[in-house]
Amino acid sequence: MFLAQYAFRPFLNSPPIWDYWLLLIIPLCLGVAIVYKSMKVASPRQLPLEAISTMAYILGAMAAIAAAVTLLNAII
Amino acid sequence: MDEQTIESTRVQKPGSPMVVAIAGWILPGMGYVVLGQTWRGVVAGTTILLLILMGIFIGGIRVIELPGFDNAGKRVVVPGTDQWVLTARPVPTLMEEIWFMPQLLNGPVTLLAGRQSLALTRSGSAMKMHGRLDDIGILYVAIAGVLNLIIIIDSAHRASKASLSETEQN
Secondary structure, eight states, X not given: OTGGGGSOOTTTSOOSOGGGGGGGXXXXXXXXXXXXXXXXXXXXXXXXXXXXXXXXHHHHHHHHHHHHHHHHHHHO | OOHHHHHHHHHOXXXXXXXXXXXXXXXXXXXXXXXXXXXXXHHHHHXXXXXXXXXXXXXXXXXXXOTTBOTTSOBOBOTTSOOBHHHHSHHHHHHHTTTXXXXXXXXXXXXXXXXXXXXXXXXXXXXXXXXXXXXXXXXXXXXXXXXXXXXXXXXXXXXXXXHHHHHHHO
16 A cells, blocks of 8 residues: 555656666756757757757766766775 | 847847746746747747656656645644744745755746645645655756746846847937
């Protein structure tokens, strides 16, 4: 009974994606990139390419920081 | 004059920066729509609303929790009195639910979701999830709020530039 309350119900309880939580960074970065680029670009046609490249930059920068911190942690 | 300035000049209607900012808070992206930049408002607003929806999907409706209520959805009162903690001690109460502040930047949509969260908590339908997914859901809605603040500032800035250039022309 108690556990049934925690079973997946859309928008009430979390879906069973605990093992893939790291992938949830991708739609978040895409959302940030779309909103940011929608302010910057002059025409909607430029938006998809600009947003995808910004998302790639964000993910690349975060991966680089994660690698640097992991390395630092291993050294110290 | 660069391409962006030409585009802005072409479609921008003059509007009070305050009106544009309030419109943007009431519904994400509405500030741009008021300015006549419909596609910008629709893209930014829809993306922000989708981020809120995704946050609620990932962590459950209780990623949005109104301050001043306990885990059963009852009003928390100051011990020994009938005073609600949110009115008696607003700052410490808000500090306990600090994520609600950036979430509130999304406007009435957060308040409506918070009201729904409270109703479902009281009826026992929505459980508070714990762990990473709850944190990520909270973060999604909070980041959507911060993004909404950024586009509110941008649209209000565009409105002030438009009214300034209209004043100069007159």
